Amino acid sequence: xxxxxxxxxxxxxxxxxxxxxxxxxxxxxxxxxxxxxxxxxxxxxxxxxxxxxxxxxxxxxxxxxxxxxxxxxxxxxxxxxxxxxxxxxxxxxxxxxxxxxxxxxxxxxxxxxxxxxxxxxxxxxxxxxxxxxxxxxxxxxxxxxxxxxxxxxxxxxxxxxxxxxxxxxxxxxxxxxxxxxxxxxxxxxxxxxxxxxxxxxxxxxxxxxxxxxxxxxxxxxxxxxxxxxxxxxxxxxxxxxxxxxxxxxxxxxxxxxxxxxxxxxxxxxxxxxxxxxxxxxxxxxxxxxxxxxxxxxxxxxxxxxxxxxxxxxxxx
Amino acid sequence: xxxxxxxxxxxxxxxxxxxxxxxxxxxxxxxxxxxxxxxxxxxxxxxxxxxxxxxxxxxxxxxxxxxxxxxxxxxxxxxxxxxxxxxxxxxxxxxxxxxxxxxxxxxxxxxxxxxxxxxxxxxxxxxxxxxxxxxxxxxxxxxxxxxxxxxxxxxxxxxxxxxxxxxxxxxxxxxxxxxxxxxxxxxxxxxxxxxxxxxxxxxxxxxxxxxxxxxxxxxxxxxxxxxxxxxxxxxxxxxxxxxxxxxxx
Numbered sequence: 001x002x003x004x005x006x007x008x009x010x011x012x013x014x015x016x017x018x019x020x021x022x023x024x025x026x027x028x029x030x031x032x033x034x035x036x037x038x039x040x041x042x043x044x045x046x047x048x049x050x051x052x053x054x055x056x057x058x059x060x061x062x063x064x065x066x067x068x069x070x071x072x073x074x075x076x077x078x079x080x081x082x083x084x085x086x087x088x089x090x091x092x093x094x095x096x097x098x099x100x101x102x103x104x105x106x107x108x109x110x111x112x113x114x115x116x117x118x119x120x121x122x123x124x125x126x127x128x129x130x131x132x133x134x135x136x137x138x139x140x141x142x143x144x145x146x147x148x149x150x151x152x153x154x155x156x157x158x159x160x161x162x163x164x165x166x167x168x169x170x171x172x173x174x175x176x177x178x179x180x181x182x183x184x185x186x187x188x189x190x191x192x193x194x195x196x197x198x199x200x201x202x203x204x205x206x207x208x209x210x211x212x213x214x215x216x217x218x219x220x221x222x223x224x225x226x227x228x229x230x231x232x233x234x235x236x237x238x239x240x241x242x243x244x245x246x247x248x249x250x251x252x253x254x255x256x257x258x259x260x261x262x263x264x265x266x267x268x269x270x271x272x273x274x275x276x277x278x279x280x281x282x283x284x285x286x287x288x289x290x291x292x293x294x295x296x297x298x299x300x301x302x303x304x305x306x307x308x309x310x311x312x313x314x315x316x
Numbered sequence: 317x318x319x320x321x322x323x324x325x326x327x328x329x330x331x332x333x334x335x336x337x338x339x340x341x342x343x344x345x346x347x348x349x350x351x352x353x354x355x356x357x358x359x360x361x362x363x364x365x366x367x368x369x370x371x372x373x374x375x376x377x378x379x380x381x382x383x384x385x386x387x388x389x390x391x392x393x394x395x396x397x398x399x400x401x402x403x404x405x406x407x408x409x410x411x412x413x414x415x416x417x418x419x420x421x422x423x424x425x426x427x428x429x430x431x432x433x434x435x436x437x438x439x440x441x442x443x444x445x446x447x448x449x450x451x452x453x454x455x456x457x458x459x460x461x462x463x464x465x466x467x468x469x470x471x472x473x474x475x476x477x478x479x480x481x482x483x484x485x486x487x488x489x490x491x492x493x494x495x496x497x498x499x500x501x502x503x504x505x506x507x508x509x510x511x512x513x514x515x516x517x518x519x520x521x522x523x524x525x526x527x528x529x530x531x532x533x534x535x536x537x538x539x540x541x542x543x544x545x546x547x548x549x550x551x552x553x554x555x556x557x558x559x560x561x562x563x564x565x
Contacts, residue, residue: 182407185403185405185408186401186402186403186405187405187406187407187408189362189367189399189401189405190399190401190405190406190407191418192365192366192367192394193365193367193394193397193398193399194394194418194419194422194467194471195391195394195395195419195422196418196422197387
């Protein structure tokens with residue numbers, strides 16, 4: 001049986017694209033037989049067969065293999081470059097004279113300045129959690145479990161992950177854009193000519209600040225989310241404080257808090273490291289800075305989700 | 317020789333930028349390196365201070381091989397070299413005075429009072445007294461270049477490397493910068509390397525001129541020798557004649 005596949009009509013002829021064909025009127029002389037029409041897709045798709053089909057399949061396979069090879073090489077190269085970058089940052093740790101005096105400023109920018117967005121996210125997350133828990137539990141589970149669900153979900157998952165994702169945008173983008181701008185305007189080269197180690201000056205303080213301050217923001221977010229859920233329970237769910245607190249304490253484990261803060265700390269390190277990496281490797285002008293910023297946010301967000309799964313598998 | 321470049325090769329991916337550069341810069345002289353845009357002049361300058369590593373070849377400064385230096389040795393070398401960037405590369409979150417003080421803060425045995433004094437003197441030397449509290453964004457292009465020069469001379473370097481110090485400036489500001497470069501050479505006794513494609517500037521400031529062409533040094537000589545040279549590539553560049561350049565190619 002003759003093999004058949006389809007491709008765009010404009011690609012099927014030698015000589016390249018051609019103007020779109022006029023629609024045929026019913027009963028017009030020269031109209032295609034119904035059987036042939038059935039084998040042909042509408043809107044300009046035509047059939048190819050036999051040797052052409054084999055060549056097309058071969059070309060698609062070769063293109064796909066080449067693309068996969070290039071992608072794998074790019075990814076492996078990226079990991080290698082990130083490893084070298086991290087190693088140089090690690091070797092810069094003893095240069096405390098450079099990074100220690102910059103640490104306070106970075107802790108303020110990464111941590112303190114991020115508190116409003118963390119609290120904002122947590123407030124509405126707490127409200128939604130309480131309302132959805134009440135909706136789910138109605139008639140089946142005692143309502144005081146609302147407190148348990150808000151506490152457990154906020155501390156163990158939504159607090160660190162939602163705040164982490166929000167800060168991947170705020171902090172990661174900020175770091176990548178700032179360092180990327182310094183790269184394209186030769187400010188990083190200038191640092192080196194002035195006898196500074198740019199890793200100690202730019203990377204180390206941001207890494208330490210991210211690792212230390214993300215847990216602080218998440219801790220505030222956890223508490224705020226639970227308080228928001230509590231207030232919602234009192235005002236919208238006809239629960240008493242005693243009921244909410246009963247649920248709150250029912251499944252509380254001190255480990256949950258450690259789990260939340262460990263996750264937040266790893267997210268902070270990842271966001272700062274990825275932002276610094278893409279900033280440092282920025283090429284080109286404003287467009288390069290834009291690309292570096294976008295890459296930093298996208299990769300940070302993905303890494304946060306991967307780390308979230310990793311910690312769940314490793315610690316629970 | 318104070319700076320010796322031997323057989324410098326540098327490529328970026330498939331693009332071979334430098335293909336065997338040999339150049340000597342003598343102590344106390346001002347050497348201008350001229351050449352068409354994109355021929356690797358800035359790349360060459362960056363190899364001197366260790367910002368870029370050549371793929372092949374050696375760079376010696378004061379008899380020390382830059383490529384074999386440890387990080388600490390490179391730091392010590394950089395304290396002897398002032399680098400003036402093409403677009404000044406001022407730290408935009410800092411004031412001009414803080415920018416000028418950056419290099420001084422890394423110098424051993426330089427106290428706060430001495431830093432303040434040297435910052436003031438450096439700014440005065442480039443005609444920017446009273447500009448210390450301003451941000452780079454508040455300065456004109458020429459003022460930024462002068463601030464970049466002030467930052468470079470504040471560390472009292474033995475060498476000054478200029479990467480296109482007059483590019484993008486108006487003729488009057490260009491003359492001011494050229495005079496500043498001569499003044500630095502005469503008053504501070506530094507050895508200077510100036511990257512430029514402005515022949516008027518090169519003639520004004522240089523003791524010798526080297527032309528980088530097709531990845532190598534095509535020609536070296538004094539400005540007078542350059543004016544009299546028969547080399548068609550050099551003449552095409554100096555006189556701005558594409559017809560000669562095409563013939564030579």
